[in-house]
Amino acid sequence: MLNSDLTQQIRDKARELLESKAAECVIGYETGSDGAIARPAFIYSPDGVERLVFDDTCTHNLASYLVNRKGKATAVVLKACDARSLNVLLQEKQVARDKVYAIGVACDGIRQxxxxxxxxxxxxxxKACQGHTPPIYDVLIGQPTSPDPPAPSDFSRVAEMEAKTPEERLAFWQRQFARCIRCYACRQICFGCYCQECFVERLDPEWTGIRVAPAQNQMYHIIRAFHLAGRCIACDECQRACPVDIPLSLLNRKLEEETLEMFGHRSGLSAEAQAPMATFRPEELE
Ligand code: SF4
Ligand code: SF4
Ligand code: SF4
Structure with a gap:
């Protein structure tokens, strides 16, 4: 359902930024053609701001589009979970802070x-979210919630999986990955998958074959999961995008749990924290 108050505030801020030329483009949401999922909207002139909406169908993580606008002043609407990915992109120097105007939204949740x-x-x-206020923003739309860091994800499904034997777990994932059609929707929707040439499509050196086949599929998913370890912000968008319902979030949560246990790290809570895979502490040798 359209949140008229948040929508109006987003439109007002977008108009102000475009009129003052503080932003060349505002990335927000507009009503999707099916009415069930809002779609990303790129607004370049004040006349276009009336297209912007905010409601419980605004599922996409719009921070994913920032990497393609490097060096261009861009305003972007970010829910709390999405704002964590802006912090990761800042840590990884993929975007410059002074080129991004973050319109943070304290959201009540998105519907399936x-x-x-x-x-x-x-x-x-x-359902599990306890941190509805973005950890980074230039303006906050909506009422802030607790300033405490949000609670970690729910790892109960990971625990259920770990109760199985290694053979059962292997069989489960082999069954799942065998269904993958290698459409790469999971990669394309992820803010963290921004390599211009993905390892999976490299021919020299060839890391894995491009065939849609169980062993190659498995290699794609294992390497992608490792590439997102300590970076994934648990938005579940890769799982939502998957046309064959592969439970990718289960794999992501496992790596999130490991990163928390081994390094005490949660991705994207601040732009200054160093990701565990990008740094090294001498005590890790012990
Ligand atoms: S996880 Fe939290 S911040 Fe993200 S869309 Fe859901 S309620 Fe909003
Ligand atoms: S949940 Fe999926 S889409 Fe979201 S950050 Fe993690 S790997 Fe990327
Ligand atoms: S979105 Fe699903 S089917 Fe497509 S590559 Fe990813 S896991 Fe495979």
Whole structure:
């Protein structure tokens, strides 16, 4: 349902930024053609701000588009979970802070939708969300919640999986990855997958074959999961984008849990924290 108050505040801020030329482009949401999922909107002139909306269908992480606008003054609407990915992009020097104007939104949650049909229920990430206020913003739209860091993700499904034997776990993932059609929607939707040439498409050196086949699929998913370790912000967008419902979030949560246990690190809570894979502490040798 459209949140008229948040929508109006976003439109007002977007108009102000475009009129003053503080931003060349405002990336926000507009109503999708199916009405079930809002779609990303790129607004370049004040006349276009009336297209912007904010409601419980605004699922996309718009920070994903910032890497393609390097060096151009860009304003972007960010929910709390999405704002964590801006922090990761800043840590990784993929965007310059002075070129990004973050319109943070304290959101109440996004609803599930399957193939253009709203399901009514909140998304899993939103059911577990305890930090509705973005950790980074230039202006906050909506009421701030507790300043404490949000609680870690729910790892109960990881625990269920770990209760199985290694053979059962291997069989489970082999079954899942065998269904993958290598469409790469999971990669394309992820803010953290920004390499111009993904390892999976490199021919020299060839890391894995491009065939849609169980062993190659498995290699793609294992390496992608490692590339997101300590960086994934648990938005679940890769799983939502998957046309064959592979439970990618389960794999992501496992690596999130490991990163928390081994390094005490949670991704994207601040732009200054160093990601564990990008640094080294001598005591790690012990
Ligand atoms: S996880 Fe939290 S911040 Fe993200 S969309 Fe859901 S309620 Fe909003
Ligand atoms: S949940 Fe998926 S899409 Fe979101 S950051 Fe993690 S790997 Fe990327
Ligand atoms: S979105 Fe699903 S089917 Fe497509 S590559 Fe990713 S896991 Fe495979």
């Amino acid at each position: 939708a399957v193939w253009g049909r709203p399901k009514g229920e909140l998304q899993d990430r939103c």
